[in-house]
Amino acid sequence: MNDLSTSLLRRTRVRLAAGLAVLGALMPSQAAQPARPADPSERACPGGLPEGTRCLSGQDLLGAWYWIAVPRDWSGVLVVHAHGGPALGEPSLARVTKDLMRWKVMLQAGHAWAASSYRQGGFEVLAAGEDTERLRRLAVDTLGTPRHTVLHGQSWGASVAARMAERYTTPDFRPGQTTPGARPYDGVLLTNGVLAGATRAYDARVDLRTVYQAVCANHPRPDEPSYPLWMGLPPESTLTRLDIAQRVDECTGVQRPAAARSATQQQRLDTLTRVLRLPESALIGHLQWATWHFRELTMHKLAARNPFTNAGVLYSGSDDDEALNRRVPRLTPDPAARAELARDGDPTGGLLVPTLTLHGIDDPTAFVEMESHFRSTVDEAGAAEMLTQAYTRDSDHEYLSDAAYVSAIDALLAWSAGGPRPQAADLDRRCRALPARWKPASACRFEVDYQPAPLEARVPLRGAQRPLELPATAAGVRQP
Numbered sequence: 001m002n003d004l005s006t007s008l009l010r011r012t013r014v015r016l017a018a019g020l021a022v023l024g025a026l027m028p029s030q031a032a033q034p035a036r037p038a039d040p041s042e043r044a045c046p047g048g049l050p051e052g053t054r055c056l057s058g059q060d061l062l063g064a065w066y067w068i069a070v071p072r073d074w075s076g077v078l079v080v081h082a083h084g085g086p087a088l089g090e091p092s093l094a095r096v097t098k099d100l101m102r103w104k105v106m107l108q109a110g111h112a113w114a115a116s117s118y119r120q121g122g123f124e125v126l127a128a129g130e131d132t133e134r135l136r137r138l139a140v141d142t143l144g145t146p147r148h149t150v151l152h153g154q155s156w157g158a159s160v161a162a163r164m165a166e167r168y169t170t171p172d173f174r175p176g177q178t179t180p181g182a183r184p185y186d187g188v189l190l191t192n193g194v195l196a197g198a199t200r201a202y203d204a205r206v207d208l209r210t211v212y213q214a215v216c217a218n219h220p221r222p223d224e225p226s227y228p229l230w231m232g233l234p235p236e237s238t239l240t241r242l243d244i245a246q247r248v249d250e251c252t253g254v255q256r257p258a259a260a261r262s263a264t265q266q267q268r269l270d271t272l273t274r275v276l277r278l279p280e281s282a283l284i285g286h287l288q289w290a291t292w293h294f295r296e297l298t299m300h301k302l303a304a305r306n307p308f309t310n311a312g313v314l315y316s317g318s319d320d321d322e323a324l325n326r327r328v329p330r331l332t333p334d335p336a337a338r339a340e341l342a343r344d345g346d347p348t349g350g351l352l353v354p355t356l357t358l359h360g361i362d363d364p365t366a367f368v369e370m371e372s373h374f375r376s377t378v379d380e381a382g383a384a385e386m387l388t389q390a391y392t393r394d395s396d397h398e399y400l401s402d403a404a405y406v407s408a409i410d411a412l413l414a415w416s417a418g419g420p421r422p423q424a425a426d427l428d429r430r431c432r433a434l435p436a437r438w439k440p441a442s443a444c445r446f447e448v449d450y451q452p453a454p455l456e457a458r459v460p461l462r463g464a465q466r467p468l469e470l471p472a473t474a475a476g477v478r479q480p
Contacts, residue, residue: 039058039142040056040057040058040066040068040138040142041056041057041058042054042055042056043055043056043057045069046097046100046101048101048104049069049100049101049104049107050071050072050104050107050108051072052071052072052073053069053070053071053072053107054069054070054072055067055068055069055070056068056069056142057093059093060116060119060131060134060135060138062119062131062134063091063119063120064091064116064117064118064119064131064134064135065091065092065093065095065096065116065117066096066114066115066116066117066135066138067093067096067097067099067100067113067114067115068112068113068114068135068138068139068142068143069100069107069112069113069114070112070143071107071108071110071111071112073110074110074111074112075109075110075111075147076146076147076148077110077111077112077146077147077148077149077150077409077413078111078112078113078114078136078139078140078143078146078148078149078150079103079106079111079112079113079114079149079150079152079409080114080115080132080135080136080139080149080150080151080152080185081099081103081113081114081115081132081152081153081154081157082115082116082128082129082132082151082152082153082154082157082158082160082161082164083095083096083099083115083117083118083154083155083156083157084154084155084156084157084158084194085155085156085157086118086121086122086123086124086128086156086293087117087118087121088121088122088292088293088296089121090120090121091117091118091119091120091121092117093117095117096115096116096117099115100113100115102398102399103115103152105402105405105406106152106405106409108402109405109406109409111150111409112139112143112146114135114136114139115132115135116128116131116132116134116135118131118132119131121296122296122297122300122301123198123293123296123297123301123344123345124301124344125159125160125163125198125344125345126163126344128157128160129160129161129163129164129167129168132151132160132161132164133164133168133184136149136184136185137172140172145172145181145182148186148187148413148416148417149182149184149185149186150185150186150187150188150189150409150412150413151164151165151185151187151188151189152188152189152190152191153188153189153190153191153193154191154192154193155191155192155193155194155365155366155397155398156194157193158190158191158192158193158194158195158357158366159193159194159195159197159198159201159345159347161188161189161190161193162188162190162193162195162347162351162355162374163345163347164185164188165185165188165351165352165353165355166347166348166349166350166351166352167352168184168185169183169184169185169352169353170183170184171183171184172184183353185353186353186354186412186413186416186417187353187354187355187356187412187413187415187416188351188353188354188355188356188412189355189356189357189358189405189408189409189412190355190356190357190358191357191358191359191400191405191408192358192359192360192363192365192366192397192398192400193357193359193366193370193371193374194366194370195347195357195366195370195371195373195374196370196373196374196455197342197345197346197347197373197377198307198341198342198344198345198346199307199338199341199342199345199346200346200373200455200459201345201366201370202290202308203308203310203459203460203462204276204278204286204367204458204459205286205287205289205290205294206230206290206308206309206310206331207275207276207310207313207315207459207460208272208276208278208283208286208287208290209229209230209287209290209291209294210229210310210328210329210330210331211272211275211276211315211324211328212248212272212287213229213328213329214324214327214328214329215251215268215271215272215324216247216248216251216252216268218247218250218251219244219247219287219291228306228331229329229331230294230298230306230307230308230331231294231295231298231299231304231306232290232291232292232293232294232295232296232297232298232299233291233292233294233295235295235299239291241288241292244284244287244288244291245284245288248283248284248287251265251268252265252266252268252269252272252283253265253266253269254269254280254283254284255284267319269283271317271318271319271324274317274318275315275316275317275318275324277317277458277459278364279364281364282364282365285365286365294308297341298337301340301341301344302334302337302340302341305334305336305337306331306332306333306334306337307333307334307337307338307340307341308331308333309331309332309333309338309462309463310328310330310331310462311330311331311332311462311463312461312462312463313460313461313462313463314460315328315460347374347377348377348381349374349377349378349379349380349381349383350381350382350383351378351381351383351386351387352383352386353386353416354386354388354412354415354416354421355386355387355388356387356388356389356390356408356411356412356415356422357371357374357387357388357389357390358390358391358392358400358404358405358408359371359389359390359391359392359452360391360392360393360394360395360396360397360400361391361392361393361394361395361447361450361452362393362394362395363394363395363396363397364395364397365397366397367455367458367459368391368452369452369453369454369455369457369458369459370455371389371391371452372451372452372453372454372455373454373455374387374389375387375389385421388415388421388422388423388424389424390408390423390424390427390446390448391424391446391447391450391452392404392445392446392447393445393446393447394445400445401439401443401444401445402438402439402443403431403434403438403439403440403443403444404431404443404444404445404446406431406434406438407427407430407431407434407444408427410430411426411427411430423448424446424447424448424449424450425448427446428444428446428448431443431444431446432444
């Protein structure tokens with residue numbers, strides 16, 4: 001790190017510490033918080049939901065917005081959704097509205113649906129789980145006890161739900177109740193999940209950020225202030241997502257037809273896609289994530305400390321790997337920052353309720369190989385009997401198919417009710433037996449014999465690291 005980068009990092013830490021001290025003094029005490037959230041209010045449903053759906057919305061005591069939606073002919077099943085991202089910025093109802101519209105298939109299948117914006121933006125896995133569980137309790141208070149409750153995590157939200165599946169199993173108790181109520185969740189559905197744990201899942205983006213700089217040298221440019229790449233972007237930077245897209249196109253021509261690229265641009269693009277094993281279409285999106293989300297994670301959550309490393313990684317696939325590896329910047333992690341990230345974002349694998357994962361084989365965002373890492377984590381925790389994984393021939397990270405989700409929920413409920421643990425072939429049969437309105441002939445794309453390669457076949461392992469010593473601090477509200 002050069003003198004300018006060191007000075008920038010020092011100033012940032014001083015400003016951050018001062019801001020935290022002021023905000024901490026202004027934060028109301030926990031005792032001053034109200035005992036329970038305000039009751040949800042009836043609201044007009046967003047357009048496009050099934051006719052007769054009842055919608056309720058509000059903001060809870062910690063600032064999380066939510067929707068609760070109940071179809072006219074409710075099955076008695078409640079699906080509690082944990083959204084992906086993580087979103088940056090302040091929580092909003094608009095974020096939850098977008099999720100409600102995307103997952104209206106649950107309402108179409110007859111199930112009630114509830115989701116939270118989470119109390120804060122940014123990378124806070126355990127706190128997001130607390131927000132989701134708090135909403136479940138609010139939904140139960142509002143609707144009555146469901147027959148069954150399924151927790152559904154999508155993308156980054158799957159890591160939230162996976163941590164919840166290790167923690168939330170205590171039955172509900174109500175005033176005057178003499179026996180325990182139902183357990184909070186009967187089953188967990190994880191779809192296109194970021195399930196490799198926070199200390200491993202973002203290695204591909206660390207590699208992209210460092211290899212991209214070695215190849216393109218324009219993020220930052222030579223005439224711009226330098227900074228450690230793990231920072232993502234200096235706090236005072238005014239760079240935009242459009243700026244990043246333009247820089248990537250300037251270097252690689254990725255946004256133009258192949259015939260319009262220069263020979264140098266094509267060579268750079270080929271180097272990046274071969275070395276990083278990324279499709280061209282995902283390059284800009286991953287680099288944007290490795291810019292703004294890295295800044296949020298390192299500068300806010302981890303107080304200007306680096307949890308990332310590419311130590312010991314030998315990159316291959318270029319025309320001259322030796323020269324490439326000499327140019328790639330190397331990142332050295334702060335062990336305490338890495339341990340804090342692991343405490344919050346690494347699943348332990350200790351699943352306590354039946355858990356089913358669905359993953360598109362060609363997912364360009366959360367690589368399907370992350371499922372192998374998750375399986376190993378669960379196996380090592382001795383919870384293999386609590387996990388079933390299935391794969392579909394899909395390439396869209398955001399959504400698989402209505403039929404896949406409907407059949408997965410049905411299979412999960414049958415399993416949690418005492419049926420056998422479903423296998424991929426069982427899911428495929430169940431999917432193909434769905435009524436015609438779910439379009440099973442085209443929408444059931446399970447690959448029943450598919451098994452993903454180990455994650456290290458796609459994303460190289462890092463160099464030797466110190467064992468993680470996880471701090472015992474509880475999840476809570478992160479100060480801005």
